[in-house]
Amino acid sequence: MLRRLNINRLILAIILTVLSLVIGITGFMVIEHYGPIDAFYMTVTTFATVGFGEVQPFSQAGRLFVSFYILYNLVVVAYLVSVLSAFIFDGELRKIYKMIRTDQEIKRFSGHVIVCGFGRNGRRAYQELRANGARVVVIESDQGLMKSITEGRTGEDYDEDGVAGGKIFTVFGDATTDLVLKQAGVERASALITSLPKDADNVFVALSARALNPRLKIIARASLKTSESKLIFAGADSVVMPDEIGGSHMAKLIVRPEVIRFLDLISGLSPDKLRLEEMSYEQLRRDLRGLTIRELDVRSITGATIIGLRQASGELLVSPPVDYAPAPGDVLLVLGSEDQIQSFEVHFRQL
Incomplete structure (x- = not known):
């Protein structure tokens, strides 16, 4: 979201600059009756605050126009400089280029899996999918979380394919919105896992994804038992309740420990999997x-x-x-x- 905001700021700065040029050229042509070339010259010199002098002496109306035009340009130039400084010195241009390149790569994906939310459950699902050769796109709203993971500050280690250290194809935004789901290629995906913290958000993701792709296989996470039926009704094929599974797993470690150890071998939770x-x-x-x-x-x-x-x-x-x-x-x-x-x-x- 922050990156989208920075792009919007850049677009606004460009619009204000173009608007300033149009106002200047129009004002000099209408008020001072300058030709197009002279009007453009006076507009640029005034906007750039270089002050090479007037093409011809201004009238009273012309001086009043130039005074307000200079004040307007002071604001526009200050805003333009602040935006460009952020893009040049904070590396925003490079980040935007990477984001556009990632979007273009995702547009070529087909039959991939979308993981909504990169918390503990989403991250584990991602690792398992990548370990089995699946192509995965992650939807996450927290850019700081993804940055900390890719930089290795969380103790997780991802490779070139995203399993340990390299590129994770990520769409930043709210997974409950159609626009973000479409950016992740939901219409071409084969499956979607939604593991957002709130059950209501998972219901909304399942509902939106099912409407966008009726053939999509949807697996949803739920915290409350009462949410299970809602998720199924919204379009989820299966509902997983991590807390309930965890409690059952711990109890069975007491009553059927060898069965659970065998299941751990299959699930990959044991070293000798x-x-x-x-x-x-x-x-x-x-x-x-x-x-x-x-x-x-x-x-x-x-x-x-x-x-x-x-x-x-x-x-x-x-x-x-x-x-x-x-x-x-x-x-x-x-x-x-x-x-x-x-x-x-x-x-x-x-x-």
Whole structure:
């Protein structure tokens, strides 16, 4: 917002300067009957306060006009100098250039994910998405927060892709407004995560995003249970309640600690993390389609394990029968280490 304000100040300064030139030229031509060239010359010398002298002696009306014109120009020049100084010495021109370049890059994005809010939840979602190769655009209103993150003052470390130290594609503004959502490419995005602090804001984001892109997958954060139904009604596909999940997680660490430790392996919260991957029937190599799970022999080839299968009908099969042959619309759920999953991708995914 601050950068937009600075751009508006620059635009205003340019408008006032042009208006001053128009007033001067018109005044000298009408009051003193100067030709266009003489009127332009007198306007520039008066505006620049160089005072090379009059083309011809002024009338009483001309002197009165020039007096007020000089007073007006003193204000305009002072404002113009202050704005230009800020842009030159504070690096605003460079910042505006970077912002315009980022906007142009985002306009070329398609099928990306938008994350609204870069607090703890939004930041974690961003890291997970980037780690899985997704292209992400962040919407954040706090420029200071983004600056502190990219400069490494928060202890977070981001790379060249935005996972640790480099460029994070960011749109600064209020995510509840259509203009900001459009700047982030919501009409071309595949999914949106809204993790703003206030539930009401998340409801508004879901409502606006759904109207702009009916095919968009929307995941929303909620603090209150009563907000869940409102978010679903507003257009969210799924609602996540971090506080409720956290409390449940802590309780299960007492009653089912080994189950939770296993889930931590899958979620990446443990150092020796496992990876849970999905592969649709359409992504399976053509020569492997029609084979049963036994014939695919995923475990022997890669070390990974098929732990589930979602059928096209929506039914979820846990530990599907080995004689079951995946059909169009089915999705395989495969669990393994990073190396095992990569081996699975190499051997079974259609290139």
